[in-house]
Amino acid sequence: ETIHKTAEMFGAAHRWGPKPEDTGVTRLALSDFDKGVKEWFIKEVKSLGCTVKIDEVGNIFATYPGKNNSAPATGIGSHLDTQPTGGRYDGIFGVLSGLQVLRTLKQNNYVPNYPITLVDWCNEEGARFPMSIMASSVWAGINTKEEVYALKDVFDDKTTVLDELKRIGFQGPEHCSHDSNPLKCHFEMHIEQGPVLENTNKKIGVLIGAQAYRWLYVTMKGMAQHTGSTPMEYRRDALFATSKVMVGINSIARKYGGVASVGKMSETPNVVNVIPGTVKFVIDIRNHTDEGLEKMYKEIMQLIENSVKNEEGNGISVEATVENPFPIPATYFNKDLISIIESSADDIVGPQYVHKMMSGAGHDSCATNTVIPTAMIFVPSKDGVSHNPREYTSPEELEAGFQVLLETVLRYDQV
């Protein structure tokens, strides 16, 4: 109910079916809808008796008191921002299932041994401001706040993270750091965003880690010329060179058991009878291991070098530059936390419905895992669809995930 209520209030978009909830959500990081959901979230957790801290990079920490409030809290977290054509569950279910845990404690007047902190991490998607897992990475000390303040909106190439934090009033007073604002551990619930749980008929994924990934920002500079009067051997076609790269990365990904694709690109001048002079595009490459990713990276760099050569075999036809900021290494979660999740899941849905797996996507937990014990829980995604308005997980599947999260948090609190 809370998932659908907040979707409707803050960014419901891209209707794909007749029922009220048959839409996706467009709630870009630091937009007005993101401001709205953040304010709603704060009101909601305060009504449960939580204290709230907002840090200087827009993260919100809501702490439910326990018996020993001087000890660092058990953390639960995920994100409330979405893709431009996002769904209702990605990130959102993580924060709202955490909220449901707090509501359940409150309803049952249950006081945990230690405080529990629910976190809404700011800009996990990286769709508007081009760094995924942004504010949790600052908290973990992986990137600096100066680096993220300067990131520019990819849609207008102008507005910065700092501009928007100030505008929506979410540049908080708390220092963004795991040192000064610590958590004892981090649990994250998420939709799988892939087809594995559904295809193997599982209800709960227990995550052992997450893929390494990199975003390679490539610029190809050729020469804008007439498509009709420029013979093939005189062309310096930036889009033709780009096409060869986009075809080649597919087989490189398959060769190393990883994934690779181009999601974002732009051409200049982008006119039917002009050979593209400049093409910019971003290659997203991922692999289960850092070594596998490094091999893919090296082969792709070689592929780019070959693709800019002219077809006549006597030189370069296009100039390529490649930038590779903020690589995310492979993540391996904490073994103790994994076994608490696994035993909770076994007890709640039965071991035959529990699957141990790696995450294909990056998550805030990849950042927290570098500084504190971290682990994650997955629920199935219908048809493996995500980053799409048709994202769907059934109420029963969401319920099972919530039960596992609640049980996990209570067991952790005990030990």
Next chain:
Amino acid sequence: ETIHKTAEMFGAAHRWGPKPEDTGVTRLALSDFDKGVKEWFIKEVKSLGCTVKIDEVGNIFATYPGKNNSAPATGIGSHLDTQPTGGRYDGIFGVLSGLQVLRTLKQNNYVPNYPITLVDWCNEEGARFPMSIMASSVWAGINTKEEVYALKDVFDDKTTVLDELKRIGFQGPEHCSHDSNPLKCHFEMHIEQGPVLENTNKKIGVLIGAQAYRWLYVTMKGMAQHTGSTPMEYRRDALFATSKVMVGINSIARKYGGVASVGKMSETPNVVNVIPGTVKFVIDIRNHTDEGLEKMYKEIMQLIENSVKNEEGNGISVEATVENPFPIPATYFNKDLISIIESSADDIVGPQYVHKMMSGAGHDSCATNTVIPTAMIFVPSKDGVSHNPREYTSPEELEAGFQVLLETVLRYDQV
């Protein structure tokens, strides 16, 4: 001087060097700058004693009187609109060298036997409204005025040709037809827009015809999904399918001695970590013969069919639709007019500097040639560059072209 004066007044843009004239021109068809240059043109020809007709599709006919004013006029024409990142010469030199012919007659008090009509054809480029050679094609009866009125601005997908003709006041009273508003013949001067004249050290190109071409509008529909969590074998990547097509057309063009490229494309949702669900792009294919173009077309349709298959070899991963409106057949100009141009050019620059050739680009002359005797003259383009702000032809080369045009028109008027 007139070339640079009008460039500065109507759309100078994209500076590439320090001199005042080191810019291109952005004067999209039916924009405010196009309105401005049209109004300037009318004032200019009226000052030479021309009568002016504006037709219902925005063509302007300026008629300089001769001795027999009831006979149809000798035509000279080209276009004053440009590419979004266009140069100072493409089309513009054709109209302004025609203007210089009329000025020369006037200055010398020379009265030709027959009237001479200088035409500014509306929307030759097809860059804003996606039909090249637009209004000359209506005049020639190839397309209807209703078809062109309905064309939409590719940049906003909303504003029509009719909207803009009305807005800038250039939907004239004259019926757009070679029947009711005839010309006896059509001469067109143009920059080559390719490297052939420069590389063979020639000053004048005498055109025997122009390539056939088609613009294939392709839509690829796959599925927007997460780049990280969607295994390669589950993807329906519209951009990957597109890349295979963009690579393949290059070798098909070379195989048949034609040209092929993609200049315009768009991806949805165009986000770094989302596999593109939909890609739209336009393939521009050209060949010296209709048969050659048909072979390229058939092979490209087969290529598209193969490119949408999945890599697993068990089905289609992406749906493709292809539209192919307004194909332009190969053009072969009038032999009598060609020999008048050739003998004029031989006498003025010397036969060793004259080259007979096909045009790589389409021109308004391709439309007029279907209903009246037509021929064309080319001057060199530095480095073969066109559809680019750096388009350049030296004053001496322009002067030689003008001399040949003047001589040609006077000799035609005699016979």
